[in-house]
Amino acid sequence: MSGCNCSGRDVLIPQVGVITDIRTETPDVKSFRVCAPGGGKLFEHMPGQCAMLCVPGVSEGMFSITSSPTVQDYQEFSIKRCGMLTDHLHSLSVGDQITVRGPYGNHFPVESELRGKDLLFVAGGIGLAPLRSVIGYVSDHRADYGTVDILYGSRSKEDLVKYDEITGVWSKADGVNVHLTIDRAEDGWDGHVGFVPAYLKELGFSSDKTALLCGPPIMIRFSLETLMEMGFSKKQVYTTLELRMKCGVGKCGRCNIGSKYVCKDGPVFRCDEIDALPDEY
């Protein structure tokens, strides 16, 4: 875990990671599998935790771990191209080496508060990345959780991350319902069309579920409002925050809001906890 110095290595010192697989998910999202140079995972993590990926000489950034902890052989990161570092990451090939440090941060409470609950995942765009880790974990511990609803939306069909897994695996699993939507109608799409918050309202889930919400800030805002209208309390909704981070261990000061450090005390917050923070995220 993030607090562990037991390897004798300072938490700021990275390990070398090898990219063993790259999948093009959408026109601007690629998924990278990362292993230790000798094979196997670099570390153990929990769903929702993050890691610092660095292309030496280019830059370093915090990314959520997209793969479930139950995956034995690698960690996967689904990364959207949107800046200098992510541009560079997208230009890498299988076999290339990067540095990785982590895991950092807290995680979704899969072993405590989420246990036994009916789960409602609400994701928009690349917001699926951190939730996929939870979905994978829940799938592998199916008996510990109730029904699973996954509401996922993106700009267009080709922008849906992990489309094959969603349609091929998740939607066929027992007790799992998948609800997909895209922003605008397009040829070859006979599914729902419209924004995530509107579809959420339309589907009208029962308010005894626990919701996990991740996506662009505007989607989170309106989806949260919709959930409140549907009778959810903020204590039933979890989301993740994202701020500039450098150290990953709550010391460099960047991601400080109120008395919390998003890198260490987050990225996962229950929405009532977010309400208690100064409005600066």
Added chain:
Amino acid sequence: MTQRLSREELPRLYAAIAQVADLFLPVKRAGKTNFALWNTQTEVDLDTLKTAKSPKDLFFPQCEPLYTCDWREGNLTVTAQALAERDFVVFGVRGCDLRGLDVLDRVFLSDPVDSFYAARREHGTVIAFACREPEESCFCRTFGVDCAEPGGDVTVWLTDGTLYWRANTPKGQALTDRLDLLGKTDDADEQRLAAEQTAAREIIDRLPYANLFLDGWNGDATEARFASPLWEKLYRPCLACGACTFACPTCQCYDIRDYDTGNGVQRFRCWDSCMYSDFTMMAHGNNRTSQMQRFRQRFMHKLVYFPANNDGMYSCVGCGRCVEQCPSGLNIVKVIKAFEKEAKK
């Protein structure tokens, strides 16, 4: 047990300490006094009350390497920077700056421990230096610091002709045991020392900031303080230069950067400032876009957020360096007073 040394023998004391460990003390260079490594040529300056920079960079350097990352035969190799392993002594740390180290300890020694800082703390012995004549910009007492009894591994007091020395910790005693030039004190010495302390505390009573109180600054006040319209007025002169954060004994925000070595990178960290516009900037946006927000963050962190996480300990020590060094005359005292005035309305 308090020991003594005549003031003329100070150079011998420095030489004796330097036999045991690297000695850092206030040294005057180009008109400014800062902590520097002692040698027989250095111009030691114990007359200047406050060094321009606090001694924090002896434990948390302004810039330090963390590791190197090299390409070797097509493979990346990460080599961590070795931790500090030389013993050193810091002579002349004022009570406020010593409290500054307590604050840094809360940050760097809390889980997960920063091993670079921890190694320096382990190898460093701090000789605290009691203040004789606190200055106009001082307000350490507001934060519960007693400048006449500052603590540290060793405390020293300097009177007109005599240095008094008292070991407080096993580390301080170990250093003391290796010095053979300290003499015994008698009752007259004890009385003189007590009188010196009383005199220093009386000066504090008469300073301009003697009546600066922190009423209302605590965790419960977060929302009201954050939303106060006062920030909009207070921040205006701020030039965002960051001088306050660099002079501050407790500011610990840092940046992590890479230096291109030609065959890889050297990773280093260096002091950063929450006053800078790119501090929180990332590819998808910036959560503090205005200088008002950044200014507010600095003081809310020192007076509200940090105490909330650290048993009420404020992240300001009243050293007054920001009072002296801000080019726009802004400082934490103005912030505290503005809120105090508002509360009385």
